[in-house]
Amino acid sequence: MTAALAATTALDAAGWRARRRAHEERVDAWLTPHLARRRRGEKHPVEDFLFTYYSHRPAQLRRWHPGAGVELRDADPAEFGRDYRAGSAGVTLDTEAVRARRAESIRWIRSLLAATADRPPHIGCFGMHEWAMVYRQTQAEVRHNAWPLRLSPEETARTVEANRIRCSHFDAYRFFTAPARPLNLLTPTRETQHAHEQPGCLHANMDLYKWAYKLSPLVPSELVADAFALAREIRTLDMRASPYDLADLGHPPVRVETAEGRHEYARAQRSFAERAAPLRARLIAECDRLL
Template identity: 90%
Template sequence: MTAALAPTTVLDAAIWQARRRAHEERVDAWLTPHLARRRRGEKHPVEDFLFTYYSHRPAQLRRWHPGAGVVLRDADPADFGRDYRAGAAGVTLDTEGVRARRAESVAWIRALLSATAGRPAQFGCFGMHEWAMVYRQTRAEVRHNAWPLRLSPERTAVVVEERGVRCSHFDAYRFFTAPARPLNVLTPTRESQHALEQPGCLHANMDLYKWAYKLSPLVPSELVADAFALAREIRTLDMRASPYDLAALGYPPVRVETPEGRAEYATAQRGFAERAAGLRARLLDAVTE
């Protein structure tokens, strides 16, 4: 069982209020255009993904939490939520209570993060998971059918068949078309997620945002925002390397059907894996004894 953390840091009002404002301003730069598009009924296959695929609502992302082990001077616990308590030094998170209530979830996330961090990164998938999601589909069936494919459906299928699919991530695999699933070298399931997830995977590293917000308010909101920022960049590469033609939106393709495109993809993937390793370590520090 993970031990509860005693408060170790006391923040004066000016300091924590400045941190809260900085977080809100950072998040507003992402939220404002998304909410404007939503009001207009517009969809963006890159910029809106993190708000539609994941369950964390915009208002939740914007709300600031200091994380476990922090005391806020001159604060009102009602401003932060039900898990905060007022004490002699100030307001602090009821870390022990949150950990007890979420013990099963925290243990599951901690085990996944630890298992993933302990494996060597693999960089040979070249983004074929996105291609497997449109494999042998008609234009009407394609998920983002408001946008054209870069290649014909026939040529797209040939690329998938020639390259093969090496996806280890269940939440990508579950969106594969039925004809594409037998082409994958693995058959990921939710039950095998801890055994298969590896730190080179774009989707595993994008999901650090999910694990960060699911651990909130045990982790500071700055860490959740850092994970969101990385996931946003990863989604950009994911869609640039996909079979969709998003050049009209300002996303030049990474042509993974070519040797040059595959090299470009793997280089970017390695950079994301290095950055994700630091975020994964920070999340593990927050939920490990």
């Protein structure tokens, strides 16, 4: 065990219960409308994305974990999950057992995060990845076909062809339509993910949520929620800049087909890159602490 993990922080009952309650209240503000829509059979292309694209279930997001090396006084391990153990003074996460199962994953995540952080951000993709996902498709064929496209299929295609597409994110690129893929300046793959991801990418910054929850329960749930909150804002920009017309959902378009819209998008993209950097650094520090 490393020295950092051997030094346990103790939280009294009032302290950890207050943290848990604050986390649940914060997350419920996101979960409650999503679960209500799910019961009604409604879909929302912006607000539901983080719950449908990512594998972390709502109940998992809501469950609070203190992170590795924290002792919870007057706690019941059954409240927290199978990897918690009761000791003489309180309940702690069995960090060694979890770390043994996750060591390879932690190293992979740490390597990707560090490689991404070491690159300069590329600002200027103008959200063309979303346009490439509907390139040369009819309204019936597009992914979110319950919502209209802002431009005609021909105008949408001309917008894609007029902009240099430089998508570095494999999990965005793999949803490109077949005719759009040759238009991308890069050919990202899962195997080259470490070589391509860069900190200006909206999807790489949304994925900080994924890497945070994959490190759970070894990292504090507040960190997972911080990453979720940022990803939620990024998704809003992602879809406002997309070819879909979502004004009726309260999301006016960022018209990246115009010079003014591209400037607006680049400013927001740069801001998200700056806000993602400390989150990425926190995740790297947690990986280092665990490894």
